[in-house]
Amino acid sequence: MGWAxxxxxxxxxxxxxxxxxxxLPREAALRHCLGIGIAAFKAHKHPLxxxxxxxxxxENHPNFNAGRGSVLTNSGTVEMEACIMDGxxxxxxxxxxxxxxxxxxxxxxxxxxxxxxxxxxxEGAEAFAREQGLETxxxxxxxxxxxxxxxxxxxxxxxxxxxxxxxxxxxxxxGAANADxxxxxxxxxxxxxxxxxxxxxxxxxxxxxNKMLGRIGDTPIIGAxxxxxxxxxxxxxxxxxxxxxxxxxxxxxAVMEFKGLSLKEAAAYVVDQVPRGTTGLVAVSSTGxxxxxxxxxxxxxxxxxxxxxxxxxxxxxxxx
Amino acid sequence: xxxxxxxVHGGAGVDPNLPKERQEEGMRLLGRCVxxxxxxxxxxxPAIxxxxxxxxxxETDPLFNSGRGSVLTENGTVEMEAIIMDGxxxxxxxxxxxxxxxxxxxxxxxxxxxxxxxxxxxSGAEEFAEKQGVELVDNEYFITENNVAMLKxxxxxxxxxxxxxxxxxxxxxxxxxxxxxxxxxxxxxxxxxNKMRGRIGDSPLIGCGTYACxxxxxxxxxxxxxxxxxxxxxxxxAVMEYKGLNLHEAVDFVIRNRLDExxxxxxxxxxxGxxxxxxxxxxxxxxxxxxxxxxxxxxW
Numbered sequence: 001m002g003w004a005x006x007x008x009x010x011x012x013x014x015x016x017x018x019x020x021x022x023x024l025p026r027e028a029a030l031r032h033c034l035g036i037g038i039a040a041f042k043a044h045k046h047p048l049x050x051x052x053x054x055x056x057x058x059e060n061h062p063n064f065n066a067g068r069g070s071v072l073t074n075s076g077t078v079e080m081e082a083c084i085m086d087g088x089x090x091x092x093x094x095x096x097x098x099x100x101x102x103x104x105x106x107x108x109x110x111x112x113x114x115x116x117x118x119x120x121x122x123e124g125a126e127a128f129a130r131e132q133g134l135e136t137x138x139x140x141x142x143x144x145x146x147x148x149x150x151x152x153x154x155x156x157x158x159x160x161x162x163x164x165x166x167x168x169x170x171x172x173x174x175g176a177a178n179a180d181x182x183x184x185x186x187x188x189x190x191x192x193x194x195x196x197x198x199x200x201x202x203x204x205x206x207x208x209x210n211k212m213l214g215r216i217g218d219t220p221i222i223g224a225x226x227x228x229x230x231x232x233x234x235x236x237x238x239x240x241x242x243x244x245x246x247x248x249x250x251x252x253x254a255v256m257e258f259k260g261l262s263l264k265e266a267a268a269y270v271v272d273q274v275p276r277g278t279t280g281l282v283a284v285s286s287t288g289x290x291x292x293x294x295x296x297x298x299x300x301x302x303x304x305x306x307x308x309x310x311x312x313x314x315x316x317x318x319x320x
Numbered sequence: 321x322x323x324x325x326x327x328v329h330g331g332a333g334v335d336p337n338l339p340k341e342r343q344e345e346g347m348r349l350l351g352r353c354v355x356x357x358x359x360x361x362x363x364x365x366p367a368i369x370x371x372x373x374x375x376x377x378x379e380t381d382p383l384f385n386s387g388r389g390s391v392l393t394e395n396g397t398v399e400m401e402a403i404i405m406d407g408x409x410x411x412x413x414x415x416x417x418x419x420x421x422x423x424x425x426x427x428x429x430x431x432x433x434x435x436x437x438x439x440x441x442x443s444g445a446e447e448f449a450e451k452q453g454v455e456l457v458d459n460e461y462f463i464t465e466n467n468v469a470m471l472k473x474x475x476x477x478x479x480x481x482x483x484x485x486x487x488x489x490x491x492x493x494x495x496x497x498x499x500x501x502x503x504x505x506x507x508x509x510x511x512x513x514n515k516m517r518g519r520i521g522d523s524p525l526i527g528c529g530t531y532a533c534x535x536x537x538x539x540x541x542x543x544x545x546x547x548x549x550x551x552x553x554x555x556x557x558a559v560m561e562y563k564g565l566n567l568h569e570a571v572d573f574v575i576r577n578r579l580d581e582x583x584x585x586x587x588x589x590x591x592x593g594x595x596x597x598x599x600x601x602x603x604x605x606x607x608x609x610x611x612x613x614x615x616x617x618x619x620w
Contacts, residue, residue, distance in 0.1 A: 092549065123442070214442055216437075244439070254554075
């Protein structure tokens with residue numbers, strides 16, 4: 001077997017009518033990030049490095065809900081979180097409540113490698129970032145006009161929106177120009193396995209549009225949005241609260257182990273168990289399998305394996 | 321089989337040289353909490369309310385590492401976290417980084433019942449607490465002399481103090497199944513002595529330190545890292561669900577096989593009214609009771 005990599009830019013109610021000017025840049029970004037991951041594997045980088053690299057690229061891209069381009073809290077600010085896990089050792093690192101750190105995933109990695117802890121949040125995490133000399137910027141760097149608009153819509157509709165909701169029904173019926181306003185963003189993540197079966201996963205997000213200050217989602221909760229062990233590496237996306245209750249990432253590995261299912265079967269099984277319209281995930285196994293199931297309308301995703309296969313998709317078959 | 325059951329814990333990893341009076345104090349407190357739970361269960365109060373009630377008692381008493389009596393951060397302050405989970409629909413509420421909320425477990429309950437989210441932390445959580453009108457106090461209220469002395473020791477030893485290396489108090493938790501077979505679990509803690517500011521442990525992470533579903537309720541304590549890496553609480557339920565093990569087999573399996581070099585303990589009960597506890601540490605403060613009259617409080 002060779003290496004394998006899969007990445008996502010979020011699952012949700014991505015409308016099939018997504019206009020090209022919104023679809024093409026995201027597809028290009030997925031292609032670009034996939035290319036970064038492939039190059040890293042060709043340069044024999046460890047899966048942990050590959051996953052971190054790819055997620056950094058996704059964070060830097062303003063069209064995905066992580067790093068720059070993160071969705072906004074109910075106060076118009078950003079609070080970012082991320083998580084990274086090494087399948088072989090099950091070492092992990094997580095961060096939440098970041099407001100100035102350019103690459104949350106890299107801070108998560110530092111928590112894993114440079115502290116006796118697993119998870120740092122808010123001011124404590126920001127202070128640690130500074131101590132470590134990680135790149136920090138003014139919060140305004142992360143805020144994009146699209147997200148200001150999304151927040152406005154969500155507040156007008158009085159709701160907290162999942163990464164990929166359609167705007168309220170009336171707007172869709174009116175065929176308003178902003179009808180596709182909410183549906184193209186989401187958590188980002190990457191899972192990677194090398195030819196020796198070493199696994200790694202990394203996830204990063206700005207969370208939910210219009211979320212309460214201090215709200216933590218599934219991404220940094222080991223076993224919920226992110227998990228890796230000797231069998232597989234998983235990164236989930238969608239409605240955080242549902243992914244938490246379903247301990248989605250952990251369950252994929254548990255079902256493989258305890259029910260003897262293959263990665264694809266296990267991933268499909270788990271996604272099936274959570275409420276429709278809430279969840280998607282990418283996963284790779286120690287034997288190089290790839291799975292990218294979702295129970296939402298779509299999921300921005302891409303994958304590649306060493307034998308030359310690669311794929312970039314948004315909709316299509318949910319049991320890839 | 322069947323009927324209600326309750327289990328409580330006050331931390332895994334107990335110093336074998338812990339003075340007798342401290343041991344007895346701890347057991348008395350747990351016994352009292354079990355009694356509180358038993359009365360509530362006999363009055364048909366649902367599991368989710370019973371776990372909150374009992375953990376409030378534990379938070380209010382300064383003996384264990386939660387609420388008042390919480391261990392201190394490297395800055396000498398208190399940052400508390402708590403979580404509550406309702407088995408039937410797996411609803412949950414968690415909080416971290418609390419500094420003024422008198423009963424963290426009750427704020428966790430409000431996150432579950434009164435917010436669209438599952439987990440709120442730090443100043444966002446404190447703001448929510450204020451809006452909800454829960455009782456707030458100064459950070460000093462939570463700090464005890466014992467813990468100030470222990471922080472000093474930990475700094476001198478330049479270490480993060482795990483529950484069992486220096487006699488530091490333990491995380492608290494409660495799991496309950498009521499007459500209707502509904503399970504619930506709750507955990508509350510001040511975290512690790514001398515922890516970094518902003519550090520979050522295993523307790524508030526659903527599936528790691530705490531978990532409840534249709535089948536069972538679980539609350540863990542011990543080395544946070546080990547509990548997180550092994551997603552210990554979820555593991556108990558997962559082997560019951562996917563391997564068909566019963567509660568005792570599941571707890572045994574998980575403690576034996578999932579902790580690697582880590583040290584931890586847990587209490588668990590099933591919807592059938594079974595109670596189990598397991599730990600690979602030296603001792604765990606615990607207590608339990610079942611409807612058929614069984615009751616036990618112990619450490620070793």
